[in-house]
Amino acid sequence: MGEKLSRRTFLAASPAAAGAASFAIQVGEKPALLGGKPVRTEPFPSWPKMDATEEKALLEVLRSGRWFRGNGPQVARFEEAYARLTGAKHCLATANGTSALFISLNALGVAPGDEVIVPPYTFIATVNVVLLMHAIPVFVDTDPETFQIDPRKIEAAITDRTTAMIPVHIGGSAADMDRIMAIARKHKLPVIEDACQAHLGEWRGRKLGTLGDTGCFSFQASKNLNSGEGGAILTASDELIERCYTFHNNGRGRRITSENFTYQSSGHNLRMTEFQAALLMAQMTRLEEQVRARDENGQYLTSLLREIPGIEPARTYEGCTRNAYHLYMLRYRKEHFAGLPRAKFLKALRAEGIPASEGYRPLNKEPFIKQALSSRAFRAVCPPERLRQWEERNQCPENDRLCEEAVWFTQNMLLGTRRDMEQIAEAIRKIQAHAADLVKA
Numbered sequence: 126m127g128e129k130l131s132r133r134t135f136l137a138a139s140p141a142a143a144g145a146a147s148f149a150i151q152v153g154e155k156p157a158l159l160g161g162k163p164v165r166t167e168p169f170p171s172w173p174k175m176d177a178t179e180e181k182a183l184l185e186v187l188r189s190g191r192w193f194r195g196n197g198p199q200v201a202r203f204e205e206a207y208a209r210l211t212g213a214k215h216c217l218a219t220a221n222g223t224s225a226l227f228i229s230l231n232a233l234g235v236a237p238g239d240e241v242i243v244p245p246y247t248f249i250a251t252v253n254v255v256l257l258m259h260a261i262p263v264f265v266d267t268d269p270e271t272f273q274i275d276p277r278k279i280e281a282a283i284t285d286r287t288t289a290m291i292p293v294h295i296g297g298s299a300a301d302m303d304r305i306m307a308i309a310r311k312h313k314l315p316v317i318e319d320a321c322q323a324h325l326g327e328w329r330g331r332k333l334g335t336l337g338d339t340g341c342f343s344f345q346a347s348k349n350l351n352s353g354e355g356g357a358i359l360t361a362s363d364e365l366i367e368r369c370y371t372f373h374n375n376g377r378g379r380r381i382t383s384e385n386f387t388y389q390s391s392g393h394n395l396r397m398t399e400f401q402a403a404l405l406m407a408q409m410t411r412l413e414e415q416v417r418a419r420d421e422n423g424q425y426l427t428s429l430l431r432e433i434p435g436i437e438p439a440r441t442y443e444g445c446t447r448n449a450y451h452l453y454m455l456r457y458r459k460e461h462f463a464g465l466p467r468a469k470f471l472k473a474l475r476a477e478g479i480p481a482s483e484g485y486r487p488l489n490k491e492p493f494i495k496q497a498l499s500s501r502a503f504r505a506v507c508p509p510e511r512l513r514q515w516e517e518r519n520q521c522p523e524n525d526r527l528c529e530e531a532v533w534f535t536q537n538m539l540l541g542t543r544r545d546m547e548q549i550a551e552a553i554r555k556i557q558a559h560a561a562d563l564v565k566a
């Protein structure tokens with residue numbers, strides 16, 4: 126890499142990281158933000174990955190002229206393959222992850238004015254689908270160590286109006302499914318797993334998305350399995366899968382023929398196209414290998430970052446036997462960096478060639494949610510007194526703090542080499558060594 130011999134080289138090797146971390150770091154070098162040489166200049170692995178497999182799959186659908194699941198084989202093939210891959214009994218492919226969640230809520234009969242338990246540390250879609258049902262999202266605070274919904278706080282949020290829970294496996298790590306399912310059984314509440322970030326993640330050896338009543342996935346472009354847009358629902362229930370199918374097909378059930386035709390319910394059109402399914406089949410040929418690479422690199426990165434004071438990688442619950450690492454998440458404590466604000470830390474990190482972001486803002490405090498709950502449609506099912514109660518209960522102080530401290534790396538950054546992981550740690554150590562100068566700059 127053309128390092129100058131005169132550069133002071135420090136060795137970061139501590140007993141706890143032995144075997145994992147023993148690499149040279151140039152903390153003497155000036156931070157890139159202050160004009161020094163960046164730790165890294167080459168880009169991280171690009172996303173998505175593709176080759177002739179994808180081209181062939183898409184051209185085949187194109188030339189067949191069968192672009193819709195009603196007259197082509199691809200969507201049904203994908204559903205079978207994804208069910209097999211995850212060990213699920215049934216799979217329904219959908220237009221996207223948001224619709225997978227929305228279909229699940231409809232199939233489970235969530236009604237206007239019902240309460241649905243959600244985490245505040247998630248993508249907005251988890252909450253939007255609840256509001257679309259004219260149901261009330263009840264936020265349960267985050268466990269700041271794991272970034273997941275805090276299972277110790279769920280029961281206190283359950284009322285006689287609660288009709289479902291949507292735990293999210295945020296970042297691809299698992300929510301505490303032992304405790305969540307125990308609470309669900311005790312209160313007879315259905316569970317919709319939002320596994321939109323957790324493809325092939327596991328809880329005690331079972332794939333995430335197969336533990337709840339339904340499990341929902343997204344295949345949007347940033348996700349670990351990608352068809353631009355796309356989604357899926359997994360379930361073990363013969364009845365639920367038919368209700369999901371019917372709802373996503375404008376109320377037209379699978380077993381309906383021209384002789385016995387009748388609409389079975391109201392519904393929507395949220396079907397997947399043949400193009401999406403063909404692309405997914407091609408992308409799935411690489412999935413297992415990518416999952417393994419992210420897992421190995423993610424664990425290695427954790428072993429390196431744990432040694433840096435003020436950097437706290439998200440912990441996984443003991444039952445999480447495989448983290449899908451859609452995101453690599455950590456907490457940044459500026460006290461250990463001479464008070465360097467997170468925004469400046471991120472800027473310095475990017476200057477070193479390490480892209481990073483600050484992640485979600487406190488979703489429960491988004492003004493539009495309260496606006497929605499005070500709208501004319503909600504007032505019809507939710508009197509002002511309930512809105513006041515909702516506001517009083519809507520406190521997630523741990524999540525508020527987490528949102529100020531979080532730092533994310535994206536999944537594609539974990540698809541490369543161990544050296545890539547070492548450079549992430551190296552850049553952070555370099556910033557730490559010069560934190561006081563960066564504060565002043």
Ligand SMILES: *Cc1c(COP(=O)(O)O)cnc(C)c1O
Nearest residue numbers: 221222223248250321343344345
């Ligand atoms: C991406 C995502 C969704 C929504 O999926 P889309 O395919 O973008 O509609 C829902 N929940 C979570 C946690 C997500 O990350």
